[in-house]
Amino acid sequence: MHDPGDTVKEYSDCRIEVAKGDFDLPQLYDDMRTMDMLECIGLGHHPRIALKESYERSERAWTILTDDYRMVGSFGVCASEDPKVGIPWLLGTHRMHLIKKTFIKHSKEWIERMMGDYDVLTNVVMTDNKLSVRWLVWLGAIFEECSIDGYKQFKIYK
Numbered sequence: 001m002h003d004p005g006d007t008v009k010e011y012s013d014c015r016i017e018v019a020k021g022d023f024d025l026p027q028l029y030d031d032m033r034t035m036d037m038l039e040c041i042g043l044g045h046h047p048r049i050a051l052k053e054s055y056e057r058s059e060r061a062w063t064i065l066t067d068d069y070r071m072v073g074s075f076g077v078c079a080s081e082d083p084k085v086g087i088p089w090l091l092g093t094h095r096m097h098l099i100k101k102t103f104i105k106h107s108k109e110w111i112e113r114m115m116g117d118y119d120v121l122t123n124v125v126m127t128d129n130k131l132s133v134r135w136l137v138w139l140g141a142i143f144e145e146c147s148i149d150g151y152k153q154f155k156i157y158k
Contacts, residue, residue: 011106012067014099019063019074021055027071028063031093039126040091042150047091054078054089060114064092064099072099077114077121086118088156090132104138111139111156119158124151 008017029048040050054076055061061076073092080087088111096103115121125132127150136143141154 011102013102014067014072015065016062017065019055019061019076021052021061024063024071024074025051025055028074028091028093031071031095033092033094033096035129035131036091039129042126043148051091054091066095066098070095072096075110084119086114086116086121087123088114088121089123108139115158121156122153124148124153126151
């Protein structure tokens with residue numbers, strides 16, 4: 001669940017607010033980055049359904065908007081079977097590059113917010129998604145092989 005103070009965080013080029021799944025979904029899906037779509041498809045999910053399920057299953061989810069309220073992306077964290085492990089996700093539009101500096105500068109603080117009471121955040125990333133892999137390395141993620149061809153599991157520890 002979101003904290004009461006989890007409403008809006010404003011930056012010079014964007015704002016992050018609590019996601020409104022049904023409202024945000026069509027805007028994000030209509031302009032989703034190709035690599036994000038391919039990543040969903042590679043996991044056997046239609047991107048629209050993967051996005052809908054991400055919103056529905058999230059304990060906390062946020063939407064990133066440009067300063068003129070255009071969709072940039074959404075991210076959140078879902079519970080796993082292990083109460084000490086969270087499953088983070090991030091799906092973006094082709095506008096992600098517009099907020100690149102802000103995204104990099106503040107992403108570690110948002111990882112900390114997603115971490116909450118979890119000891120570790122883990123998910124998989126497509127190895128061809130070089131930009132995401134590079135960002136995860138910068139965040140301090142540890143990578144492991146996984147049973148899905150073309151993907152690696154990452155873990156970010158508290």
